Amino acid sequence: SQQGEEDPQALSIQEGENATMNCSYKTSINNLQWYRQNSGRGLVHLILIRSNEREKHSGRLRVTLDTSKKSSSLLITASRAADTASYFCATDASGTYKYIFGTGTRLKVLA
């Protein structure tokens, strides 16, 4: 079964609003990563947070990690229509090189 589960499965917001999506995973990890996928394309890496980090920022992105709850959240501030995409979290279970992806959140930003 997949390591990560994203929530919500789909999200529709107005341009300028913030978008928050969550990821839960099952085992201890070395790091957690977030990726974006535009329709029909490959995935693009957004941000990586290590297991000993609690929060990380990159431009309009803010990621938090709570290893005690085995969960992470991705916040996109001041969303734009170009942010419309699917977002996935991925984890590598400690002691392995298996990068396992969640089922994704489909974000639609309305202009």
Next chain:
Amino acid sequence: NAGVTQTPKFQVLKTGQSMTLQCAQDMNHEYMSWYRQDPGMGLRLIHYSVGAGITDQGEVPNGYNVSRSTTEDFPLRLLSAAPSQTSVYFCASSYSGTERSSPLHFGNGTRLTVT
């Protein structure tokens, strides 16, 4: 800088046919992997490799073979295609070595249909 290159982009096979999906990277990455993506299922790991001569199974390895004879190439072989293997296949690579926290670089995918 080509990054991760997958060929072909599209392929149609009949049940029982065999084929190889090609993946090459020019970033000297040690880690390479194959995923399949089905609607509503996210990406599922098929096989991965941490270096030349080393491969291991992922979540859904049945029906697929891999080998890693060079650092650059990681082909995925379907020995006898089945309709259940209809999917979009992605190859990804990353630098590993002693630094395991590195992002994955993805190819643009191969869309495979098995009839």
